[in-house]
Amino acid sequence: MSSKNCLIVLFGGQSAEHYVSCVSARHVIEAANPELYDVIPVGIDRNGDWHLAEKAIEDLGTGDLGNALEPAGPMWNPMTELGNTSAQKTVVFPLLHGPLGEDGTIQGLLEVMDVPYIGSGVLGSALAMDKIATKEILTHHKIPQASYRSVDSKLFEHLNTDGLNSLFSELFEELGSTIFVKPANLGSSVGVSKAYDHESLHKALEMAFSYDEWAVVEEAIEGREIELSVLGDLVPQVSTPGEIRPMGDFYDYAEKYQNDSAELIVDPDIEAEIVSDLQQLSASAFLALRCSGMARVDFFLHSERGPILNEVNTIPGFTPISMYPRLWEQVGLSYSALVDRLVDIALERHSRKRRNTAI
Ligand SMILES: Nc1ncnc2c1ncn2[C@@H]1O[C@H](COP(=O)(O)OP(=O)(O)O)[C@@H](O)[C@H]1O
Ligand SMILES: [Mg+2]
Known part of the structure; x- marks a missing residue:
């Protein structure tokens, strides 16, 4: 039996930040101490399918980003693979940015499978x-924090021209002459833009709503x-x-x-x-x-x-x-050493939570 821990690095994913996640994963996999971990790279492609991504990581290692950004490889079924935890301790490192990765959804799956994982839990990730x-x-x-207002796309879509103009005037009056518009749930500045007048605000909100049902509008700092x-x-x-x-x-x-x-x-x-x-x-x-x-x-x-x-x-x-x-x-x-600390914290939190739920 190996005394090494098994470190599953999950990367890619279906969000607009797929590419960034692949680049981060490549470096974590390279840096993880091979004496401490058996690293298993698992890539989630843009369709949401999971693959054992050793080949993708090899390509990433050679710097050939062109070939490697789609994590191809044999399919990897999280339900059977994670359910089948061997004598080795397994820790998952979800290196996924944005929705369906950073928002508590993958964390929920890992909770259900009772596998320790790095980073925040369901609630912290979602909040x-x-x-x-x-x-x-x-x-x-x-x-x-900056002054802000939230805008709901369902309400926005039902406003007529007068309604839109009065919403826009209200937002500029409340938040100042330059305002930032962002989708509520994303990152890497995707869908973020600045607005100065009714026309640019309209465009900015439409762009934010192409990513999320909710947008945040805030004063420019x-x-x-x-x-x-x-x-x-x-x-x-x-x-x-x-x-x-x-x-x-x-x-x-x-x-x-x-x-x-x-x-x-x-x-x-x-x-x-x-x-x-x-x-x-x-x-x-x-x-x-x-x-x-x-x-x-x-x-x-x-x-x-x-x-x-x-x-x-x-x-x-x-x-x-x-x-x-x-x-x-x-x-x-x-x-x-940072990867080691994160693994230790994940294991510690997992055992603490189990103790608490066992009472
Ligand atoms: N209220 C603001 N005032 C000034 N600049 C802002 C404001 N909000 C966002 N920005 C600019 O936009 C960038 C991306 O916005 P941010 O809220 O960090 O979204 P993301 O989650 O996509 O990173 C920030 O790093 C900053 O440069
Ligand atoms: Mg940011």
Whole structure:
């Protein structure tokens, strides 16, 4: 019997962030210590089928992204494979971004199969994924955030021209002359846009509604974009901050993944007192949103209002240049040691939960 743990890395998925997930998975698989883990790459293709993806990962390893982005390989049935846990301990690392991966759905499947997994559980994943639910929880906990309104596509679709114009006027009046529009449940800036007038707001909402039934509309914040990494469970550790300096209008999909133009600065120049506020707010948001294992907490730092929380990502990017692992490296936790910590936290939480349910 092997004393190694079995680490199933789940990647790909059906969301608009499929590509990003494949890139993160490649790096986690490369970095996982082969003396500690038998790594099993499992890719979910864009149709939602699961595959044993050893070949896809080999292709990714050679840098041949063109061939490897569709995780092909023999079909892998989670119900039979996960139900058949051997003498080896099995931990699943869901490296899936966006809906059907980061939103509690896969986590629910893993709960039902009683398999330990890295990251937040069903509730934490769902709350943090939904920008409206996140904002409502942050309001309750008095964590500073941008002013916002949620808009329901079902209501929007029934408005006539007058109704639309009065909604748009109301939103600009309430939120200012420039506003951000986002689908409630997505990430990587997909479907996010800025609006300045009725026409651009109409377009922005239609775009957001092509991804989700709900949209968030919020005031534009002029501030630095600051991110912190959180690691742990009941008593989370928080890293030093990092800063994103987008080159363009805002930190959009192209800047995140296509042209690599945004600057990522680890430990930027921020007053010690503000760093401490950012760290406290990150831990409070992590706990308020019932997160576990890991999260990247993103803020705007406004020159007068101070930190304004933007969002919490429960499955942050995991490429070596991604902010989440880089911030831990800065404090001496290497990428592969970070994977070990996440596995330990997952096992610990799983055994704690079992103890609690057994009472
Ligand atoms: N209220 C806002 N004010 C200013 N910039 C914003 C605002 N909301 C979003 N942005 C810009 O858009 C980017 C993506 O928005 P975000 O809410 O982080 O969505 P996602 O979940 O897709 O990453 C942010 O990193 C930031 O550059
Ligand atoms: Mg973001």
